[in-house]
Amino acid sequence: MSTSTERPATTGRTFPLGAVRLGPGPFAIAQQRALEAVLDLDLDRLLAPFLVAAGLDSRAEPYGDWESAGLDGHIGGHALSAHAKLWAVTGQDVLHDRMEHLLDGLERCQDAVGTGYVGGVPNGPALGEELAAGRIDADLFSLNGRWVPVYNLHKTLAGLIDAATHGRSERALAMALRWADWWLSVTKALTDEQVEQILTAEFGGLNEAFVELGVLTGREDLVAEGRRLAHRKLLDPLADGGDPLDGLHANTQIPKVVGYQRLANLAPADTTGTTPDGDPAAERFAAAADAFWSSVVEHRTLAIGGNSVREHFHPSSDFTEVMTDREGPETCNTHNMLELARLRLDRGHDGSAVELAERALFNHVVSSVHPERGGFVYFTPMRPAHYRVYSRPHLSMWCCVGSGLEGHTRYNELIYTHDGPDLRVELYTPSVLDWTEEGLRVELSTELPFRDEARIVVTSEAPRPRTLRLRVPSWAELVDLTVDDEPVVAAVVDGYAVIARTWSGTTAVTIRLAPRLVAEPLPDGSGWVAFRYGPVVLASRAGAGKLTGLIAGPDRMAHVAHGPMVPMRQSPVVVAEPPESAVAPGDKSMLTFELAVLRERSGELVPGVVLLEPFTGIHDERYSIYFAADTDPSHALDTLRTLDDADTAADVFDKVTAGEQQPEVDHGFAGERTRAGGADGVHWRSTTGWFEYRLRCPDAAALVRTRFVDRAASRRRILLNGLEVGPSRTLTAPADGEGLAEREYDLTDAVREAGAPGETVFRVEAVDGADSGDLLVVEVVLREG
Structure with a gap:
């Protein structure tokens, strides 16, 4: 084991995690709940999937839920990041000791496999051999029969990188490099087209991780791999000025763009963040990141700073589903949008990045962990009069639990930025900045917006001229400003009150802001x-x-407020x-x-x-x-009634939108020779083999309703609990066999008796290898009477 005692130097315009401590307030409470959740984790249970994959004995049983359903080990990667990041922001040695325990286990696994690979993916070591041999079977959320394995592996690599940077572990850096070399050995013989095929399945931020690792070590081959992993299917339309996001799985796309932004940041930029006569490739990555940012932040983001519905980008011109669905903005999305905001701020001052960070941190992120008992939130519905569900310790192992474990360190990153030696105060929240490189300490105390004042105490080790810029947000007016209790008249330039002076010893600056109410x-x-x-x-x-499932149980879809x-x-x-x-x-x-x-x-x-x-x-x-x-008002009431008439959710007991990742996973998707896709907000799944979902089944009378888009050659059979069934009712039949087909199938006593209690296995089989047609939706509907 080797650990560097030096704190990472300031790079870009934001500060490393360890430079900022939180003062008393909601952010500190949320961070404390996350820390408690991290310390409550059983490290040996987290390591179990890695040991099993490496062929080693485990002294503990793995966690259940997603940790034993194909995403084995993904929480372990998040937890490694969380221990490193929380140690950086709190300095609690127990976190570093636990981080080293995780590294001990992961190193054993890496040594046992021998190729550099380490991960918890079931049968993971064989994945590299399959891909290297050109055996690539990729769907939106599966690769070679595994649930988003590259996404999962990215969490391990990201954890190692975080342990190296925030946790200052040289051993973790060496392990990350061994992992990266293994990956390079897998992809070296593959064509760019084959790599692009791998990227069909969600792969997290693997492109960004390779760029970061390359920058850390000075290895251009790693940066080059980050460029290769850019996924041109998203990059190219964005870089060309398009908006291809409608209907795409949101949190698949955001980490890709984090990688684009990091690649753009490699090129020299002027003070505005623009690349002057720079690398055309870097400019293309910058253009894609800018287009994505504009689409999401300006046209898809809600008041709390979140976005998406049922994990997907809805059409930017129509927020109806956002307002009516129980699955509102996903917390993971917001955590990753904050990372994108941080990278944009590293490149150059960006007012929209500060505003997004403020909106998201002060509303979505800080409220995504219960302030008293802990527990993380997956969806935050925008539907009026609905509610949120909280994770249960040691049971819920969702992606938003993983993000929540590490993501409540975001506050420390985004309160302050700097322009060279000059400082900006971006967010008004109690905190202390120790800028050791500049011999500067800044203590910010405030109760904004409950009070109208913020006090910034600046201590400079030696007299030095510099400029302090205090943000005057769009939601407030500057009332007055004092320096050591003496009124000063400060120019407000580009939304910042500017104080330029020689700072020596301790100086107290007080700013008064008058917040406004905004609709x-x-x-x-x-x-x-x-x-x-x-x-x-x-x-x-x-x-x-009727807060059903307020604290999540063991059900497949326990993260949804049902x-x-x-x-x-x-x-x-x-x-x-x-x-x-x-x-x-x-x-x-x-x-x-x-x-x-x-x-x-x-x-x-x-x-x-x-x-x-x-x-x-x-x-x-x-x-x-x-x-x-x-x-x-009468028009408003008519609109609301129309939404009720269109909202058949009261009659729908269970539903899968085919081709949407999480609903399919939550319903036990399995299949062979099947593909999913989507465009313009419409998702589908077809097969020339078979696929199936496990639907929840009520005790009451019910039926299964399907909606397909057929082609003339489409031929399929429908099975419920293994019994082939014919439609009891045809709602829509396509002309000439091409178009929309809607049919219903009764859940008869025979069907129910053939399956497990409370469950119906819905299966689509292609007939003689023909095309099945595109399934859009399957629902279990309560039958009247």
């Missing part, structure tokens, strides 16, 4: 509005009734113009407000008042963030 419509301009006071999104409580959804027509309607005028102040010390609304009662809209408060304080309860807004 924020959805990006598509539809009739919904959210309210923010300063950086804080406001919401209303909607009761604690409780009943409140009808949309019961949503409060804001009729004031502008919407802000409907808001009256309440208790300023608690940031509460009263919102004048109309509510539907017995078919009529009657006046009422809704109490607004910070969304981050609402847990274990239903909530509403967005409110219907229309100056014509």
Whole structure:
């Protein structure tokens, strides 16, 4: 074991994790809950999948859930990152000791395999041999019969890199290099087309990891591999100025673009982040990253800083599904968007990156862990009067648990940036910056936006001229500024109050900001509005009734809030113009407000008042963030009723949108000779062999409803619990055998008796190897009567 005691030097414009400590406040509480969750993990259980894959005996049973369902070891990679990052921001030695325990186990596995490979993927060592031989069978979330194995392996590599950088472990760096050399041995004989084929399946941020490792070690071959792993299917349309995101799995794409941004950052940039007469390849990566950023941040991001529905990018012109679905923004997405924001800030000052970081950290991320008992959130529904589910320790092993373990160190990264020796305060939250390279210590204390003041105490070891820039956010007005209690008039340039002086000893700067209440419509301009006071999104409580699965159980889809959804027509309607005028102040010390609304009662809209408060304080309860807004109340009510009429979810007991990753995984997808795809927000799966899902089955009368797009040559059979069944009802039949086909199949007593209680195995088989047609959706529907 060898460990470097030197803290990583400042690179780019952001600060390394260990340079910033959090002061008392919500961020510190969330970070503490994450730290407690990390320390509660059984390290030997995390190592078990790696030992099994390496052919070694394990003294502990692996964790269950996703950790024993094909993504074996993915939490281990996240946990390695978490221990390193949390040690960097807290200095607690127990974290470093546990990190070394993980490295001990992983090193044993790497040595036993002997090729440099280390990972928890089932039958993982053989994967490299298969790929190197050109045997590549890739679907959207499977590769050679394994559930996103490269995504999983990326978590291990990223953990090693984090242990090397944030954990200052030279051993981890050596292990990461051995892993990278193994990967290079796999891909060296493959064509670019074959590598692109591998990248069909979600692969996490492997491209970005290779670039980072190459920069750390000065190895251009690793950087070159990062370029090769760029996935041109996404890169090229983005770099050409297009927007190909509709319908794509969001968190598959974001890490790719993190890699594009890191590659763009390799080229010299001017003070604006632009590459002057630079490398055309770097410019292309920069163009792709810029196009993606614009599409997601400007056209797809919600008030809390999250994006997507059911893990996928919805059409940017239509947020209907976002507002009606129980599976709202995924926390993993936001964690990765914050990494993209950090890299954009490293390249050059970027106001939109600061605003996204503030919006996401102050609302989505800090609220994604329960502030009292812990537990991480997967989906944060935007549907009015719905709720969130929290993970259960030692049981829930979702991707958002892994991201949550390490992601609550993001706060430390994004509070301050610098322009050479000059400092910017970007986010107002209690914190301390130790900038040892510049002999500078900065202590920021504030209760914004609950109070209107922030105090920044600057201590400089030696007299030195420098400029301090204090952000004046778009949500506030600058009231006044003092230096050592003496008023100063500071110019506000590009949204920053500028103080240029020679700093010596200790200087206290106080800035007073007057936050504003802002009404924020959805990006598509539809009739919904959210309210923010300063950086804080406001919401209303909607009761604690029927919070089914509030703390996740062992079910396949336990991360989804399956409780009943409140009808949309019961949503409060804001009729004031502008919407802000409907808001009256309440208790300023608690940031509460009263919102004048109309509510539907017995078919009529009657006046009422809704109490607004910070969304981050609402847990274990239903909530509403967005409110219907229309100056014509009858039109608003008609719209809400239309949404209820279109929303058949009350009758749908279970549903799989074919070709959407997580719903398929959650329903035990299996198959042979099957492919999935999607375009323009429509997803599908077809086969020339077979595929199947395990659907939840109610005790009540029910049926299975399918929606296919057929071609003239399509031929298939449908089996339920192994029994071939014919349709009991045809809803839509395509003309000439081509087009949409919708059919229903009864869940008869014979079908139920042939399967396990509470479950129906739905299977599609192609007839004689013909094309099955494209399955769009299969649903289990409660039957009337």
